Amino acid sequence: MENPSLISVLFATSKVSEHLIKPLGHHQLLLVLLELSLLLLVARGMGEIMRRINLPPVVGELLAGVVLGPSLFGLLFPNLHDHIFPENQQQSDLLSVISWLGVLCLLIVTGLETDLKLIIRKGKTALLISLGGIIVPFVTGFGLGWFLPETFLADPNKRLVFSLFIATAMSISAVPVIAKVLMDLNLIRRDIGQVTLAAGMTDDTIGWILLSVVSGLASSGKFDFGTVFRSVSAAILFLAIAFTIGRTIVDQILRWVDDKVGGVTASLSVLLVLSFSAAALTQHLGLEAALGAFVVGILAGQSRRFNSEAGHTLEIITAGFLAPIFFASAGLKVNLLSLLVPQTLIFGLIVLTVACVGKFTGAYIGSRVGGLSHWEGIAMGSGMNARGAMEIVVATIGLSLGVLNPQMYSIIVMVAIVTSVMSPPLLRWSLSKVTIGEEEAQRLELEKLASRSFIKQIQRVLIPTRGGANIQLAAQLVGYIAQQNPLDVTLFYAESDKQPPSKARQTATAVKDTATQEAFTAVAEEMQLPDESNLQTKTESGHSKVAAIINEASKGYDLIVLGASEQTRSKDALFNLLVDQVIQEAPCATMVVKSHLTEAQGESCRIPQQPLKNILVPTVGTEYSKNAIEVASVIAAATGASVTIVNVINLPQIEYILYERRSFNPMKDIASDLLEQQAVIGRSLGAEVKTCILKGTSPETEILKFAENEGFDLIILGSNIRMVTGRVFFGHRVDAILNRSHCPVAVITAP
Template identity: 80%
Template sequence: MQILPSMLLPVIAAQKAVGDSLIKPLGHHELLLVLIQLSLLLLVARGLGELMRRIDLPPVVGELLAGVLLGPSLFGWLFPALYTQIFPKSQEQSNLLSVVSWLGVLFLLIVTGLETDLNLIIRKGKTALLISLGGIVVPFVTGFGLGWLLPESFLSDPTKRLVFSLFIATAMSISAVPVIAKVLMDLNLIRRDIGQVTLAAGMTDDTIGWILLSVVSGLASSGKFNFTTVLTSVGSAVLFLAIAFTIGRTVVDQILRWVDDSIGGSTASLSVLLILSLFAASLTHELGLEAALGAFVFGILAGQSRRFSREAGHTLEMITAGFLAPIFFASAGLKVDLLKLLVPQTFIFGLIVLAVACVGKFTGAYIGSRLGGLSHWEALAMGSGMNARGAMEIIVATIGLSLGVLNPQMYSIIVMVAIVTSLIAPPLLRWTLSNVVMSEEEANRLAQEELSSRSFIKKIHRVLMPTRGGTNVQLAAQLVSHMAHQNPIEVTALYAHSDKQPVRKARQAATLVKETTAEEAFSAVAQEMQLPTGTTLQTKVESGQNKAKVILQEANKGYDLIVLGATEQKGSNKALFNMLVDRIVQEAPCATMVVKSHLSQPQGESCTIAQQPLRHILVPTVGTDYSKNAVEIASTIAAQTGALVTIVNVINLPHLEYILYEERSLHPFREIAQNLVEQQAEIGRLLGAEVNIRILKGSSPSREILKFAQAEGIDLIILGSNMRMVTGRVFFGHGVDTILSNAHCPVAIITSP
């Protein structure tokens, strides 16, 4: 019996060793404190941010001030005991808040990357580089001189003045891209040319600054200048950027494409963005560069992908602006102790350091801007924006303190410089930019972007085209082909069939027939499409319980438009088009376009039709969003084919008889109709189409439209309409039904869910 306990001794010892090595979970008190800290910081930061907004200042000003007020400067001075309880001097507790703060930095840089126009930055690359070099060289030289002249009382080790001077020079050179980005967002300037150039220059400045920091940190650690550290840091940055914008661009796009096809939805898109960006941030951090650089770059790459969900980007922006960014800015202010700066010597030299920092950065950015071809006011704006140091300089100061390069006195001065420059940057930026004259090119670009943000056609990136190879879907393929030349879209042709199994003997033959029919259907569509270079027609064969369900399941994978042929099969008296098309239009998760060609079926179901000439496109309108969508589709096609678009509005005379009896005039109704068609004609012209307008009148709008189409030799009628349910069938109104049935030319009808 005594043998058993002796046998268990090794097991008990092993369990004890494992128990001793277990990592304890986060303590109750530590978790309580971090939750209180986050809620308090968020409350004050958002409250002051909204206050700043009301007095016409960017909210980031209030968010930065929140940390100062909650820090030792005010809250700690007024209520020292309570301050110590909420913000104890514990490294472990501080680390918890730092993690959330760093997430704020990374998320803010991801959002900034999504908003960054890489093509514009490339066009302005020379200017951005010159600004960055000016913003690095001048403050570095002035900062180095300042470090060499400061009294020994500000040095942690007077024997290491060279390292100290280099550290001060680096701190003077750094810019705070998160602060700059937040200010530009708050002022709604991030899409302006000056905003994009500021971001480009800021990121270049920051990258060079962090390379300098890694070199100086290595020098501080080793006590000697190390060329290997310099070459490694520079090489790592160049290699990362080169791989990211070549191979990385393709890889990110393919990953987003696969996730969109396999899973779909904005949630999946957001998850992939965060996974890739955090991985890239960890990679750049491991390379000795700034983690924010990796997050920013992958935000740019995701923003350039057609498959990235704009809804996911908007969600991320809301989370960042409403939670993480305020925490980041407020926690940066917590490190400031203004009371230490009130010592006379510290106060005087603190002002000197602040002046040198502002003048050096402002002068360098201004000179670089002027050399880069910017105007006087644009150069002043660049100097104002680049002057913000923010938490990045606080990080530099923290590193210097941990390495023993800075003493607490100098650390407080550098943190003060970071806060003050971040506070004065927004009003200076607003003032200088108010004097910047917008060029005609920039005004046109912004107008196009504004149009795109509200445009139906510009939001179409993926098109699903179910096909059986008939004439209607072939004509639809021609129309989609014209659209693809004006807007970058992906087109997927889908052959759907029922998976109801035939009897065993006929199963193999039925499978061969389906495969052959699918190939013929795809071939018929492919021959009608003349897609632009770089765009390919994707094909899919899917099966399910019924064809409509198969098509709708595929449509739920993030498509923006479903394009259908009106009568791919024999119609039914209970359906407008046929039972299949009617159900898809009714249940579609996105917009649909149904095309009725009014062309005779060529020999063989999948024989191709000739390219249909489009010289004149007619769009009836009643001024609704549905009509506007039709105008956009027509104008996009016309911009590619050179067709004339005529927008018509019909004044319905019977509806006006009683009113006319009183007013004896059609003038008010003509004026309304004229304004209506003019507004929609302007949309068409902005999309590059030649647009004409006509006002018709008659007792039957549909009859007047058909008469006009016949008389003018219209080649295509495009209708926008909302769907109504009548006894289970699709119903767009008697007028639309009449045009669909009696038109002498092809008709396309656009609907939105």
């Protein structure tokens, strides 16, 4: 007799197996890998060809899809084309998912590059351009849809819905294409580039709302005010929350990840998680997923704790893989052969003309009303004219809802491709006529300098402290830097894992807690950080104090600030054993401050605020010297002090008259040029900079004599680390200045 319980279990198992999701088929995986390889090869190849003929690569990437589509590849090798790119919904969906990843990543990168302050400053102009770029093409597109022959309508009884779809398609702009063009042309940081992005995103946001309204209308067959209200409300609410509460949330998440994990991989992962989550939210709200990704990109770019290297990594992945796949797959949908039918060709050209003229005219009028020049208006019209894949999305939705027939679908996709191909050369040509204003030129030059600047890259500062005079003075200097360059500062108290005997452990713990709090309080009060900066404290232990400091420093800090404690100095160390070892093992730049204050003040006594009126920076023209000049200039800009950059011409021990006459003057000219070049760096950071040339047989002696005679309050040295018999060695000159100076000395090193 059969066991009924066994039969029921087997029956249940068979029912479950019927509903198991099958893994991706062997042939499906083979095809998608083949499609990706072919699309990437042709897209990148044609992109490089376009680059060589002075066109943006995005043009070649868009045309790659047309070449691989039914227009060329399908015409020449129909069987092979149908085998690689079959008309199969599941296979098409696999490629679409990767294409959408390209869209989202491209918009994340665009968001990271977006200057929100500049957009806000240009907000009125961007809004006027956007309104002009929507209203005019929407009206002309609606009129076009109303008068097109019925042969282009899927359902002649839905003329109103058809006209609204055409109007929406004419109004949309392709922010991914615009962004890629601006990146390719190196224009994304220009005022015109930022305004174009702002106008494009506003344009698309309104366009997505229009699309959701028209899609709802097509589905229901009647005008639904509820759909309109929900779409508009969702967009406004999302943007309002994102740029208020969302800004803080994103920043805090990035801070937490940076503190707890750190590194490029962690920053990149959290950026993608936040972006895809926001994209899912905007998609759920009936808006487009691209809006959420773009907004998170902006918010992450505004956070000081986002790792810029992570953004650069994502940009490389996007430009080298995801974006070319996206642009090429968009071109796959175009069948130019269907457009060769005389009636379709004629009306296709009419649609293209109306699309270009309407968008260009609207954007130009908006630009002029917004205060832009004639050529800036032409550039704006050229840039906003790119429709790209967003218009293809509109066409695809219209086709799936039964509003568009295959003829009209091909025409709209053709418009998307042609306008995207037209836009880059027109934008390049029109922008060549635009003169850069003085304000914009200064901003771009400052950004260029900032991208290569040592001090501008410093955002996170670690200050190991036990509260001595040297670290208190160092804290004062960090506070001055923070006034010009907002910082995230961590005060760090390092302990060794070695435990005292059990009887003394409780007393030692109480003493340690008191000492820690005193050390933190002393340094925090000396620093006086502005509101824009952030201060936190940490106490950690390791197998040694050095290990604890290095372990914390490896979590993404840009600068370690140390005090050189005279009381604990060893004869085998430049500063002391702990400081020397930290400098040797530091994963980032370091600044060591030696105050030269009297030892009577002790390690726990507060020092008065040290007045700074004159700062001296010796230079030999190296990158290390430039770093020191930048630090000095930022401190000077905050305190009102002046910076003197000095170069010493090292003469031989015996000065011959012949040497003096023939060799000194050329050396003086070289030194003068060097000083002036480095003075420009200091002045660009807001400091009053002077230059001076000294000469002598002992540069360190001349520097010390000059510093004392002229009454300098601080000497800042830039140096590289040299290892000599296990101790830190900056060179005899730096050692001499550190030990014999009458005033405080700070030494800046970079890894």
